[in-house]
Amino acid sequence: MYQKYYRQFLQAAQKAAAPGCDLPVLHMACHSHHFWPDVTLSAVNDYWQDAAQMADSKWDKVFGDKIPAFQRGIANALKLPDPGQIALAPNTHELVYRLLSAFDLKAPLRILTTDGEFYSFARQLLRLEELPNVEVVRIPTQPFDTLAQRFERELQSGNYQLAYASQVFFDSGVAFPELLALAERKPEGTEMVIDGYHAFFARPTDLSAIADKVFYTAGSYKYLGAGEGMCFMSIPRGCQLRPLNTGWFAEMAELENRADGVGFGDNWLRFAGATMDYSPLYKALAVLDLYAGDGVTVDSIHNYVQQNQQRFLTAMDAAQHPLLNRDNLIAHDLENGHGHFFTFRCGSAENAEKLQAELRTKNVLCDRRQQLLRLGFALYHPQDETFARLFT
CATH class of the missing domain: 3.90.1150.10 (Aspartate Aminotransferase, domain 1)
Structure with a gap:
């Protein structure tokens, strides 16, 4: 049908x-490359038309209309209370590395994760482990029926600055059991990332109870079916982290009255990067609108x-x-x-x-x-x- x-x-x-x-x-x-609905073709053309007709003023439409609409669609799908806390980037690696850059790499950094994470994060951790102050503990995913207990036991007993786990593991298709409940009980001093890429727009997900406790990353390449280039990360409200990896979009609200020093906003722009192609945004919005209109x-x-x-x-x-x-x-x-x-x-x-x-x-x-x-x-x-x- x-x-x-x-x-x-x-x-x-x-x-x-x-x-x-x-x-x-x-x-x-x-599970890797989802087919794109037909509406994405006209969406790409719409982006081209906006660029041709509006030139630089297209950014007013992108930031004033398109991005907020996309954020509302994501927030609705994930039961997030504040769409303005959803940061955008071309890929999740950029967003996760921006988060990693907020930690003091001169101080000890302990990271808890699993042995079943996708190549992007797994490779980045291997590189970070070459630094003398970085320690990574990987909990084996199998046996899956005890994973939640083993992961939480280590999370609660260790002094970790960051915990990172997939909602659905890319290699097996298995969902991390009780992950959202586990995240709700995480230690106050530990930041936590849930990699939702293989679950987003596939498994029903309610993040309302942990919206201000975790960072949740995903994108449009897989189950949304809108292609590569449009990813997001939800940011807990009240987050005061200051990423070292920061782009000029993070000053978007202050361009006309720029102060000395490096300031950060209290919304998604805290984790913003720099100029990117927003045709994937148009495609993702077209798919969200298609499904919403048909009640999917x-x-x-x-x-x-x-x-x-x-x-x-x-x-x-x-x-x-x-x-x-x-x-x-x-x-x-x-x-x-x-x-x-x-x-x-x-x-x-x-x-x-x-x-x-x-x-x-x-x-x-x-x-x-x-x-x-x-x-x-x-x-x-x-x-x-x-x-x-x-x-x-």
Whole structure:
């Protein structure tokens, strides 16, 4: 029923059809690159038209109209009380590093995280650990059923300046159990970041109880389906951190009356950077407006995807595939603890590569990481898709 939003991407996908296969292309790498709804094409054109017609005065529209509208859409999706506390940047790494730069790197810096974080943050931590004053403690994600207790025990017992954890882990698709409740109990002196990229606009998320306790990061590239280049981080109200990595946008409210020294505002501009391309903002807004106009919510998206996932599991159980089976599926708790993709252990990178190639001959597009094969689910998958072709 939702395929009507994605006609242009779905038609373009057919150009990647495997020779000799008459089945339509089934894009299951959507936990990474989500197809964009058709409305994003006119949104990019609108940005160009605004730039052509308004030149420099387009910034009045961007900052006075478009950014506040996007912030309201994000706040509504996440139950955040103050849209003005949502900072924008081209990627989450820029925002997280700006937060890291607010700590005194001459003083001891202890960071608590997991061993399942996405490459961007994981790589940055490895580099930071080369400094003599930085210590990183990584809690193993597995076994998942005890992760919350193990992480919170260390968080409460250690003197950490920063804690960082994913809401849904990028490699497994497993949701961090009880993460929001855990964050509500974090020590007062510890800043905490929740990486929500693999959960935002996929799993229903209510941040109202912890809006002033955590930083929450995500973006439009994955489940919002608006492409790369538009990310955000929610900022606790009353935050007084002073990022060392700061751009001229952070002085946006004071440009006409600039004082000596480096001042910071009490809203999202505290973590603002500098000039960026705002066509991704127009795309993201177009998607938010499309869904709002048609009554599509995160809850309805999640329910639709879970129905697809359940049909997949039914077909999988009936097929007894040598690799795509319950024993190799890392987790399948759809009710409580899973994102919108499944991850299968294939035993070796060679097995994963071979399986990916076999699925490609059936017009199923997916991706892999070493021995892990990942299969994602999206709104643009037909309501009557059985997924049986994956197992034959």
